[in-house]
Amino acid sequence: MDQPTVGILHPGSMGAAVAACAATNAAAVLWCETGRSTASAARAARFGLTPVAELAELLDRSDIVISLCPPAAAEDVARDVAAHHFAGVYVEANAINPERAQRIAALLEPAATIVDGGVVGSPPAGGKTPTLYLSGPAAATARIEALFAGTAVRTAMLGTAVGKASALKVSYAAFQKTSRVLVALAIGMAREHGVDQELIEVASKRTDSYLSEPQYVAKTAARAWRWAPELEEAADALAAVGLPPEMLRAAASTLARWHEVKDDAELTLTDALDRLAQP
The missing domain is CATH 1.20.120 (Four Helix Bundle (Hemerythrin (Met), subunit A))
Structure with a gap:
């Protein structure tokens, strides 16, 4: 399988470190610099992420988008993505309740394929090895599993129902x-x-x-x-x-x-x- 291009929304301490692991098996990992802080830019540069100017460019170029942002922003971020009719795999990896994960899935489907995710553990840097729990369509979760194969981010499957990973x-x-x-x-x-x-x-x-x-x-x-x-x-x-x-x-x-x-x-x-x- 060809290496996917991955977009990360947004490179906070967890997001940037997870994105850096994804870069092992990706053609490129993109982040959108518009409206982000200088701290985010420095973090993204440190982890070797590729900046793009606009969200539209990130979404046009990405096969997989990973949303890792403060929980309160999760639905706003998803609405921005939905407005661009993103048609790849969207990994909703925020610490949100299952009902919100299902609402986000409803926002983005059927154009996008939704994988529910939940990271348990510290950011994957300095020897830390968090687990990314995944639930959603089997083919899409398999792609995310492959994306993190051999990296500090372990993956674990919880079935096909969106909401299970968020619940855990x-x-x-x-x-x-x-x-x-x-x-x-x-x-x-x-x-x-x-x-x-x-x-x-x-x-x-x-x-x-x-x-x-x-x-x-x-x-x-x-x-x-x-x-x-x-x-x-x-x-x-x-x-x-x-x-x-x-x-x-x-x-x-x-x-x-x-x-x-x-x-x-x-x-x-x-x-x-x-x-x-x-x-």
Whole structure:
């Protein structure tokens, strides 16, 4: 198969590094310099990307376009592409929810072929090897897999339905990002009372990820009647030292959905998740 020409929208820290990996198996990787910052230009130059003046030129020349931009801009970028009737493969690789990914597909189809993508991991530079999860038409996902073959970007297929890759990305982000914010709140609260080093010492005795222990969800549900008030107390403690309490109040509200299964030792993961999904 001939090497494709690839367009990247837009070369941020992730986009530029991913585009540089794509360049391994591409005839050229283009980016549009109109309206972009000097930082974007410097990044694109560092990664060896080819500048073009206008979006229309990028779309006319590209067989594959990869959209990696701030999530809020994803639909605006797709609308700009749709206005030019792009007819290649469009990789929607932003951190957006599945419904937005499907809306973007509807904007661009049938002229373009949509591949839903989600990058999990750090930008592929300095030894980092993120995974680009893909879902969409088999022939198109195979082209993206070939584009990144032998590079620092690993690919993994999730089937043909647009939305699956986005769902995996935002599911993981929900845990990973929120857990970092919880760390900030916990250490912030402890610091206000002069016990932050002791808190870190307590935590250092357990280093694995709760996300890898789904069986614990049922135990959480059974203890929700006790944990929710405890989190309300913690939220009050945050508020008392000027830290935002809303996240812990929301967690307490979530736990309230399990109040009817107080101390139920027979509860299964399936039961717990079913109850969580039923207000």
